[in-house]
Amino acid sequence: MLLLKRDSYDGEGIESAVAAIFEYFGGIENFVSPGSRVLLKVNLVAGHRPDRRVTTDPSVVRAAARLVLDAGGHPVIADSPGIDGFARAAQKAGFMDVAGELGIPCVELTDPVPLPVAPDASFHKIEVARRVLESDLIINLPKMKTHAQMLLTLGVKNMFGCVVAQRKAEWHYNVGLRREVFASLLLDIWNGIRSACGAGILTIMDGVIGMDGFGPTGGNPFPYGVVAGATDALTMDFRLCRMMGVRLEDYPLWQAAALRHMPQCDPDEGDLAGDFSAEHVWKGLDIPRLDSLSVLPVLSRLPFGKILEQALTSRPVHLPDRCVGCGKCAGMCRAGAIALRGTTLSFDYGKCIRCYCCHEMCPANAIEFRDGLLRKAMKFLRK
Numbered sequence: 021m022l023l024l025k026r027d028s029y030d031g032e033g034i035e036s037a038v039a040a041i042f043e044y045f046g047g048i049e050n051f052v053s054p055g056s057r058v059l060l061k062v063n064l065v066a067g068h069r070p071d072r073r074v075t076t077d078p079s080v081v082r083a084a085a086r087l088v089l090d091a092g093g094h095p096v097i098a099d100s101p102g103i104d105g106f107a108r109a110a111q112k113a114g115f116m117d118v119a120g121e122l123g124i125p126c127v128e129l130t131d132p133v134p135l136p137v138a139p140d141a142s143f144h145k146i147e148v149a150r151r152v153l154e155s156d157l158i159i160n161l162p163k164m165k166t167h168a169q170m171l172l173t174l175g176v177k178n179m180f181g182c183v184v185a186q187r188k189a190e191w192h193y194n195v196g197l198r199r200e201v202f203a204s205l206l207l208d209i210w211n212g213i214r215s216a217c218g219a220g221i222l223t224i225m226d227g228v229i230g231m232d233g234f235g236p237t238g239g240n241p242f243p244y245g246v247v248a249g250a251t252d253a254l255t256m257d258f259r260l261c262r263m264m265g266v267r268l269e270d271y272p273l274w275q276a277a278a279l280r281h282m283p284q285c286d287p288d289e290g291d292l293a294g295d296f297s298a299e300h301v302w303k304g305l306d307i308p309r310l311d312s313l314s315v316l317p318v319l320s321r322l323p324f325g326k327i328l329e330q331a332l333t334s335r336p337v338h339l340p341d342r343c344v345g346c347g348k349c350a351g352m353c354r355a356g357a358i359a360l361r362g363t364t365l366s367f368d369y370g371k372c373i374r375c376y377c378c379h380e381m382c383p384a385n386a387i388e389f390r391d392g393l394l395r396k397a398m399k400f401l402r403k
Contacts, residue, residue, distance in 0.1 A: 021250035021259060025295035026228050027243070029079045034228075034247065038083035041224055041249030044293065051157050051219050054092030059155040060084055063163040063178055063226075064099035065236055066381060067109035073229050073241040076161045078114035080226045080247070084159050085122050095122075095159075098151060100129035100185045102352065102381050127151070132184040135212040140280075142204040146212065148182040157219035160253060164227030164244055164260065166235040168308050168389065169376040170203065170272050173236045174260055175223040175253030176210045177273070183209070192375040193354035199310070203276035210253060223253040225260070233306040238385045244302055246295075254284040259292065265301050272310075334389040336378055338365040342386035349378040349387060 022044045024037045042048040052058060062081055068074040081097060088095040097119055101109045106128035110116045119126035129149035137144055152158065162178035170177060183191065195202045214221045225248040233239030250256035254277065261271050268274040268285070278285045292298050345363040357371035358378060365387070379387045 021248060021252070021256050021292060023246055023248045023292065023294040023296040025245055026247050027245045029077050029228055031079055031082075034077075034079045035083040035086070037247040038080065038224060038249075039087060041222075041247070042087060044249065045222070045251055048087055048091045051222055052088055052091040052093040053156075056088075056091075056093040056156040056219070057154065058088045058093045058095045058157045058159060059152060060088075060095055060097045060159050060161060061152075061178065061181060062097060062099050062113075062115060062161050063173075063181070064101045064106075064109055064113055064115065065181075066101050066383060067104040067112035068237070069112060070114050071241075073231050074163070074165075074237050075113040076163050076226050077228065078118050080161055080224065080228075081115060082118045082122070084161065084224060085118065085124060088159070089122065089124070093157075095124050096151070096155075097124065097126040098129050098149075099181045100149060100183065100188075101181075102185060102188055102377070104383070128185075129182060130184055132187060135209065136216055137208050137212040138215070141208045141211070142201070143208045146205075146209060147184070147187060148209065148213065149184055152182045152213060153216050155217055158213060158217050158221040160221050160223040162223065162225055163236075164225055164230035164246070164248075166232050166239055166306070166308055168234050168236075168238075168379060169310075169374075170199065170206075171266065171308060171310055172257070172261060172264065172271065172273075174257040175225060175250065176206050176257050178223075179210045179213055179221070179253075180206055182213060189352050189354045189377065192377055193373065195375075199272050200275055200279075203272040204279075206273060207254075207276055207280070207282075220251065221253060223248075223250050223256060225249070225256065227260075234308060234379070234388070237380050237382075238388070240306070242302075242305060252284065254282070255287055255291065258284060258287055259298075263296070263300050263302060264305055264307070265303075266307055270310075334374070335369055336367055336372065336376075336387050337390045338367070339386045339388060340364060342384045344384045344386070346383065348381055348383065352377060352381055 062076040131150040132147035135146040167173040227244040227246040231239040232242040350358040
């Protein structure tokens with residue numbers, strides 16, 4: 021993998037970084053032939069301006085699209101946001117402007133079809149957008165961010181966006197509190213897509229200014245100052261995890277991969293080039309602390325188990341002074357745990373599966389997660 025230092029979204033600097041990534045892996049001709057159908061899978065979780073640092077920066081998308089066009093390929097900017105209409109979200113994030121400037125499509129991922137998965141996959145009935153499987157190459161363009169539910173959202177998790185919008189909420193509901201199971205689903209989606217596409221997946225990570233804190237939408241911009249490239253997104257994710265100061269053993273994606281004995285769990289120290297050493301660690305990051313959700317199914321069967329659950333886990337809390345009453349949180353909650361009356365939300369914590377989607381999807385950051393009483397006490401004792 022290649023890590024290049026870039027401190028701003030200056031067009032020339034970003035273009036040279038993206039071009040260098042292709043050259044590092046043998047040149048764009050190794051990926052794109054004249055007529056190749058190339059899907060630029062951006063991170064468009066919702067409609068946010070580029071300066072919020074929630075979505076992939078347009079300059080990175082523009083640089084990748086230009087190189088594909090120069091090689092005779094047919095690039096398409098695409099994603100399936102969880103909230104907001106696609107056109108509005110893509111316009112706000114700056115992707116429609118890039119598409120108009122270059123004369124290429126910017127489209128929503130729709131039309132779910134079965135994803136071919138390996139025989140040893142954990143899930144065998146996964147559907148992704150048809151356009152994904154009809155592409156010759158996926159250029160995966162994630163944003164480098166923390167994530168309140170999965171700790172980090174990097175290359176592999178960005179491919180979850182290939183699941184069509186409403187199916188995402190269904191997966192969160194079906195998986196429920198089992199964070200390690202959701203991580204296993206992410207591995208199956210990533211593995212299935214890279215096997216299905218002729219040229220596989222090339223990941224180009226936008227980490228110039230990413231996010232820390234309560235991501236992927238409610239955190240704070242953080243200047244990582246890096247553009248990273250890899251043909252194996254899982255190896256990249258584990259490398260960046262350590263460089264973000266996170267133990268691999270605490271990363272749910274690594275936990276799921278380790279259970280499968282995947283070779284990426286033990287990164288090759290020699291498989292790194294560019295401007296950062298393997299020992300580099302970004303300082304001062306605010307990394308979310310994850311609840312121990314795996315104990316909850318056991319607790320629920322014990323006397324007073326429900327009370328213990330509430331005390332151990334964080335829970336969503338409404339911030340009425342920020343709420344705009346749009347109803348998106350209640351509309352997407354497959355667990356039926358949210359009721360909205362005007363600009364007042366109420367939560368049924370007995371139904372809540374702690375998927376964090378209401379927080380992630382709120383356009384006004386009007387939902388935050390607060391610790392239960394026992395969890396607060398445990399934090400206090402650790403101080």
